[in-house]
Amino acid sequence: MDFSLKRPELIVYSHSEMNKKLNVKRRKVPWWQNEIIYQIYPRSFCDANGDGVGDLKGITSQADYLRALGVGTVWLSPVYPSPMADFGYDIADFVGIEPLFGTMADFEELRAALHDRGLKLMMDFVPNHSSDEHEWFVKSKRKEEPYTDYYIWAEPKGFNETGEPIPPNNWLSVFRGSAWTWVEERQQFYYHQFLAKQPDLNYRNERVREEMKNVLRFWLEKGVDGFRVDAITHLFEAEDLSLDEPVASPSGTDDPLDYGYLNHTLTLNQPETFSVVKEWRDVLDLYPDKAMIVEVFGEEIEEVMKYYGNDSVPLADFPFNFLLIEHLRNRSDLTGFALKDTIDMWLDNMPEGKWPNWVLGNHDYGRVGSRFGADAVDALNMLVLLLPGTPVTYNGEEIGMVNTFISWEDTQDPQGCRYGPEHYQEFSRDPERTPMQWDHSPFAGFTQGNSTWLPVNENYKEVNVQAQLQAEESHLKIYKELAALRKEESFTRGHVAYPVVTFEIFSVMRYLEGYESYLLVINTSEGEVEVDLHHHSNVELPPSAVVILRSVTDTSNSTVPGSVVKLSELILVPGEGLLLNLIEEE
Ligand code: BGC
Numbered sequence: 001m002d003f004s005l006k007r008p009e010l011i012v013y014s015h016s017e018m019n020k021k022l023n024v025k026r027r028k029v030p031w032w033q034n035e036i037i038y039q040i041y042p043r044s045f046c047d048a049n050g051d052g053v054g055d056l057k058g059i060t061s062q063a064d065y066l067r068a069l070g071v072g073t074v075w076l077s078p079v080y081p082s083p084m085a086d087f088g089y090d091i092a093d094f095v096g097i098e099p100l101f102g103t104m105a106d107f108e109e110l111r112a113a114l115h116d117r118g119l120k121l122m123m124d125f126v127p128n129h130s131s132d133e134h135e136w137f138v139k140s141k142r143k144e145e146p147y148t149d150y151y152i153w154a155e156p157k158g159f160n161e162t163g164e165p166i167p168p169n170n171w172l173s174v175f176r177g178s179a180w181t182w183v184e185e186r187q188q189f190y191y192h193q194f195l196a197k198q199p200d201l202n203y204r205n206e207r208v209r210e211e212m213k214n215v216l217r218f219w220l221e222k223g224v225d226g227f228r229v230d231a232i233t234h235l236f237e238a239e240d241l242s243l244d245e246p247v248a249s250p251s252g253t254d255d256p257l258d259y260g261y262l263n264h265t266l267t268l269n270q271p272e273t274f275s276v277v278k279e280w281r282d283v284l285d286l287y288p289d290k291a292m293i294v295e296v297f298g299e300e301i302e303e304v305m306k307y308y309g310n311d312s313v314p315l316a317d318f319p320f321n322f323l324l325i326e327h328l329r330n331r332s333d334l335t336g337f338a339l340k341d342t343i344d345m346w347l348d349n350m351p352e353g354k355w356p357n358w359v360l361g362n363h364d365y366g367r368v369g370s371r372f373g374a375d376a377v378d379a380l381n382m383l384v385l386l387l388p389g390t391p392v393t394y395n396g397e398e399i400g401m402v403n404t405f406i407s408w409e410d411t412q413d414p415q416g417c418r419y420g421p422e423h424y425q426e427f428s429r430d431p432e433r434t435p436m437q438w439d440h441s442p443f444a445g446f447t448q449g450n451s452t453w454l455p456v457n458e459n460y461k462e463v464n465v466q467a468q469l470q471a472e473e474s475h476l477k478i479y480k481e482l483a484a485l486r487k488e489e490s491f492t493r494g495h496v497a498y499p500v501v502t503f504e505i506f507s508v509m510r511y512l513e514g515y516e517s518y519l520l521v522i523n524t525s526e527g528e529v530e531v532d533l534h535h536h537s538n539v540e541l542p543p544s545a546v547v548i549l550r551s552v553t554d555t556s557n558s559t560v561p562g563s564v565v566k567l568s569e570l571i572l573v574p575g576e577g578l579l580l581n582l583i584e585e586e
Contacts, residue, residue: 007265032226032291032317033122033355034492035072036385036483037392040432041089041363042101043453044435045222045395050449051366054108054286054435056102063113065342065465069398069476070483072489074114075228075293076135077363079107083133085197086414087433088124089230090131094215100194111223120225122291127212127276129198129232136211137199141185149419150208151199154180154241170244171237171267174259179267182347193234195414203235203276224286226291230318232277232307234294236270245446269303277307277315285478292316293357298326301349308354320392321357325365331373334524336506342500343387348456355391361397367432370403378478378551379522379577385482386510386520386579387495388495393479396436399468400475403431404457412454430454439466473552481549499537505572509539509582516580524574533567545580554578 001433008432013514046058048177058077066074078088088098097104112122130137139147142576156165167189173196180189181196190198201208214225248263253498277294279356294316302324308462309499326343349405360380361368369377377400384391386504406412406422406428416428435452438445438459441451443535445451484511485491494512501507519541523529533541544566550559554573559565572578 002298010270010503016333029492030291030317032073032293033390034487035120035359035390036070037073037075037077037122037293037390038066038069038393039077039394040363041371041395041433042435044434044446046438047447047452050145050447052410052447052449052451053098053100053453054446055099055100055107060106060113063110063117063268064116066119066380067117068480070480071119071322072226073120073122073394075392076124078126081461083131083197083207084337085195087130087412087529088125090129090195090198091126092131092133093135093498094126094212095218108160117583120291121223122226122228122293123219123224124230125216125219125227127201128231129192129194129200132197132199141183144185146207147207149202152202152237152241153186153188153192155188155364156182158240169269170262172245172259172262174414176235176259177257178184182439188562191237193231193237200234200237204239205273209279213279213283216280220284220290224319225289226293229280229292230276230296230322231301232273232294233303235276236272238266238270242530250312251514269299274306274309274315276312278309278313281309286317287521294319296566297322305349305351305458308351310351310570311353317357318357321389322358322359324360324380325371325434328372330371331526332375334372334376336501336524337503338524339383339506339524340501343498350512356387357392358387358389359392359396359433360384362392363394363433364429365432367403368397369400370431374400375526375551375553375573375575376524377475378549378553379524379575381452381475381479381508381546381579382482382520382579383522384550385479385486385520386491387508388491388494389511389576394432398476398479399437399463399465401434401437401457402459403436404455406430406454409565410455437464439464473550475552478549485548486514497539499539499541500531500533502531502536503534505531506531511528511582517584518548519580519582521570521572521578521580523574523576526574528571528573530569530571533570535568542582542585543567547578548581549577549579551576 037559043054045054046062047054048057079097080091080095081096081098082088082090093515097107136147136150140150154168157165157168160166164180167178171179173179175192179191182189192198240261243266245262245266251261253260284292294307295317296307304319307316307319323342323346368380411424411428411430413429416424419427434454435446435456440461444456444464468476490510490512493511497509499507499509508520544564547559547561549561554576
């Protein structure tokens with residue numbers, strides 16, 4: 001079939017450019033390029049001991065589920081000993097296991113269960129800060145060597161009329177309020193980019209750098225396959241602690257205690273960060289086949305891309321691509337044009353020879369079905385699983401879980417709590433962290449106990465794994481089929497084109513000489529759309545195609561998988577994704 005370009009300027013890559021950029025030759029690619037990364041939030045995945053909080057044994061008990069789902073890599077949010085002020089992102093021992101989650105033996109059992117099934121395991125590495133209950137901080141407060149300078153300590157700027165110490169500068173915590181907390185014992189302030197219970201480590205101290213490299217080595221020796229590196233942009237701050245950050249303009253907030261109030265010129269993306277990331281890369285590269293992915297949120301695209309490094313200084317395998325979260329905040333942002341721009345933005349800026357990735361959601365941002373509408377869940381899963389690159393799926397998205405309403409009284413997330421009863425809902429991350437919905441039994445089969453740390457979503461009787469396995473068509477079945485399909489050559493090393501992009505419609509074609517050609521068509525709008533693809537297409541399309549997958553919301557007889565549809569009169573229900581196999585003309 002001839003897919004020659006009618007309007008080549010609309011195609012992102014011609015064949016050769018595409019191959020050059022993504023380096024998709026017939027070659028053995030590293031596992032992290034092939035496999036879907038599945039993020040598990042351990043508190044909420046599966047509770048084996050009935051205490052209402054998920055645990056490692058619970059995750060191990062679902063190893064067969066993960067294998068059958070078709071994901072290839074499990075990324076575990078932190079499971080280390082923690083006072084749980086930020087639910088595990090406040091670590092009191094970087095090389096242990098939190099008793100709530102189990103023991104080191106449980107961890108090893110999980111790693112073996114995943115590896116036995118051909119799955120990889122990535123840990124969350126949280127280098128920017130520890131818990132204030134970490135032994136290093138306890139000793140640092142007492143100025144016990146060599147820990148005195150393990151954290152960022154500063155003299156007060158002065159004292160106010162009532163004799164209270166004034167912080168050295170105006171820097172703010174991501175979680176609201178001053179980033180400085182006074183310690184009587186040391187008569188100094190310490191810096192914390194997040195909670196006061198998360199003091200920032202001092203990366204200008206050589207010993208700290210070595211300690212954290214030892215943390216990586218510890219887990220590598222335990223056989224993990226890589227790391228997701230937390231909050232990397234916060235690693236360094238300006239050396240001169242007397243400097244204030246400028247007020248952002250526009251700041252988007254009139255609350256001077258809100259993190260968004262300032263322009264973070266002195267506390268984010270300091271140039272020294274890259275040399276530390278390179279040191280970690282060197283540690284990982286002493287072990288075969290290890291991956292490093294870094295979390296860089298809210299930055300200019302040029303800044304984000306720096307974390308890929310280059311041929312002479314390779315850094316992360318990739319920085320997470322959060323553009324589908326940052327650019328498309330809700331359904332009204334979701335248009336064909338916006339999807340195209342968002343995808344282009346990553347691919348056009350990505351350095352040559354590097355690999356893309358697509359993040360739809362995680363434990364910090366609302367559920368996909370709540371941000372974009374439950375009807376768009378399948379289309380968006382289709383999109384990220386079928387584009388070239390590594391998709392990242394947050395647990396529960398495969399069944400279309402949505403945000404859970406959490407009352408102020410039940411709110412747990414410190415980010416929500418710090419904004420008070422009036423505003424907590426704008427900031428709380430609890431709604432996307434509620435227990436995984438396994439079946440229709442009490443507490444959705446998440447626990448055999450009689451309570452859960454966050455309430456289970458009321459919709460669990462309809463939205464759960466068991467029900468979706470039994471249903472004829474379901475989000476879960478679509479996800480599993482996509483996970484299997486994306487292993488075909490047309491997807492692993494095929495070309496990509498966007499034949500039809502309009503306000504309402506987005507489409508992606510994946511094709512490769514000698515293999516099947518696929519076309520994913522998405523109706524981004526909230527109304528039904530009838531479209532003549534030929535009329536809009538910038539490539540020659542055949543008259544008809546076979547339906548491979550369709551969103552669960554489409555119940556029409558004419559799009560039952562296996563049906564032949566005419567591309568000149570395609571009808572798509574609101575938010576629908578329709579995956580077609582293009583029929584080659586004789
Ligand atoms: C994590 C958050 C956490 C923060 C501090 C983030 O980027 O994803 O959940 O609160 O880092 O560790």
